[in-house]
Ligand SMILES: Nc1ncnc2c1ncn2[C@@H]1O[C@H](COP(=O)(O)OP(=O)(O)OP(=O)(O)O)[C@@H](O)[C@H]1O
């Protein structure tokens with residue numbers, strides 16, 4: 001596949017692997033092909049079975065290649081979850097050229113030096129996001145190329161992930177016959193597509209409600225300032241329905257996706273889902289009852305998100321909250337969100353043909369993120385793609401003993417919970433940027 005201006009973005013989700021190939025035409029995303037496949041080898045966003053993941057990726061790739069009529073060479077892949085950390089970083093290099101003019105290579109060198117920091121051996125740097133450069137005494141430079149100087153410095157953010165988890169992703173991609181072009185943080189990807197520059201500047205919360213995870217990302221002054229993931233999502237909604245309807249998972253999933261509403265009040269009591277119980281009885285479930293179950297669980301998830309936002313000091317966002325992810329396609333979820341968050345809540349779904357569903361927000365966001373990344377920023381990306389820039393120091397404790405950002409742990413929820421049952425939670429990650 002011709003990769004210039006056209007890229008492939010892969011989202012290995014817990015319920016579905018999604019693959020999109022697209023390009024940016026005058027700032028508009030043009031999707032050339034999309035494919036998806038049920039994902040059996042992923043639990044809470046992490047690959048637990050490489051073989052099954054490879055099969056799912058292959059299925060999605062085959063679908064995309066059928067549409068494209070040519071093979072896909074390399075893919076960018078989304079990463080998220082508690083293993084990801086974002087750290088401030090600084091780098092410095094001396095300008096090599098005889099005329100002291102800063103070149104692409106000098107930028108690569110300074111970004112490379114910024115990646116060299118002491119991190120535990122089990123972690124690996126996957127990307128570096130330059131914020132500003134300094135050339136000799138001149139600060140706040142966004143693109144130093146072409147300038148003259150002796151010393152080039154950079155400050156920015158490093159994206160670090162767990163080697164084992166990243167390895168499984170890379171291995172699955174390679175075993176599916178593809179090359180890994182780079183990792184993209186899901187939070188950064190969705191922000192590029194689900195929110196406007198003004199919203200990101202003024203402050204906005206983006207909530208991706210997936211299958212087994214819900215990720216909150218908070219942006220202010222165009223910076224990702226806070227991110228956290230809960231182990232709750234659409235899977236819990238479906239399981240709640242299996243209890244209510246006493247039916248198989250697949251039947252409950254179908255009822256949720258075809259007739260589900262996020263508010264009981266939005267349900268039509270005359271609209272009834274016909275299904276067979278686990279005991280073989282034929283029954284009808286009114287849409288209002290389905291709405292009652294879904295509302296209870298979603299309310300619980302939103303209250304957890306709200307609690308995290310409040311704890312982090314971002315209870316009210318100037319631009320409100322944007323919902324995305326497959327589960328946000330439930331009618332009325334924005335109204336429920338407004339009731340809980342007490343601020344404006346909107347659902348984002350990509351507008352490009354073929355991917356008009358909020359579950360494609362991450363993959364579509366990746367396309368925009370990668371394709372609109374500045375040349376300077378991309379050189380860090382390319383360099384990080386060497387993927388060998390990992391643990392540089394042996395003093396593993398240093399980072400753990402002095403984390404630059406606080407971290408909160410939460411307990412994972414039990415899978416089979418009846419609706420509305422409140423659980424204490426105390427084990428999950430939180431990251432602060434900024
Ligand atoms: N129309 C719909 N109504 C309600 N729920 C839906 C609908 N369509 C999809 N979903 C739910 O969305 C979820 C999948 O969303 P998504 O693809 O964003 O998750 P994922 O990326 O695979 O999972 P995760 O992000 O947790 O790893 C599933 O639980 C699915 O049942």
Ligand SMILES: [Mg+2]
Pocket residue numbers: 013014210211325362
């Ligand atoms: Mg997802």
